[in-house]
Amino acid sequence: MLALAALSANPDRFHLIDVRDAEDYAAAHVAGAVHIPLSDLEARRDKLPPGTKPVTICGKGGGxxxxxxxxxxxLGRPDALWLEGGTTGWLAQNT
Structure with a gap:
């Protein structure tokens, strides 16, 4: 789990991945997050850039x-984290 404050403090250290469906992503998402639906994540894991920690994001965080x-x-990325509070928490703190 990654706390919202840690993401805000050093966003370039992380590769943000929104794992929700396309409609949810289009409605609102964390700035800089790429859209890779959960169902596509395994197939696209090799596209994740090296040198950054992957951080998955959903609506409320934790699901x-x-x-x-x-x-x-x-799948070989033991550094992967998920964002506490998700998109909802991020937007509440950053809009």
């Missing part, structure tokens, strides 16, 4: 994002 981070950990 699909936790599943996505666990998936990436099991």
């Amino acid at each position: 699909r994002s936790a599943e996505g981070a666990d998936m990436l950990c099991n």
Whole structure:
């Protein structure tokens, strides 16, 4: 899990991945987050840039994002995290 404050303090250290569906992503997302639906994450794991920590994001944090981070950990990215508070928490602190 990654706390919102840690992300705000050093955003360039992380590769943000929004794992929600396209409609949710289009409606609102964390600035800089790329859209990779959870169902596509395994197939696109090789596209994640080296040198940054992957951070998965969903609406409230802890559901699909936790599943996505666990998936990436099991696929060889043990540094994967999920964003506490998700998109909802990020927007509440940054808008």
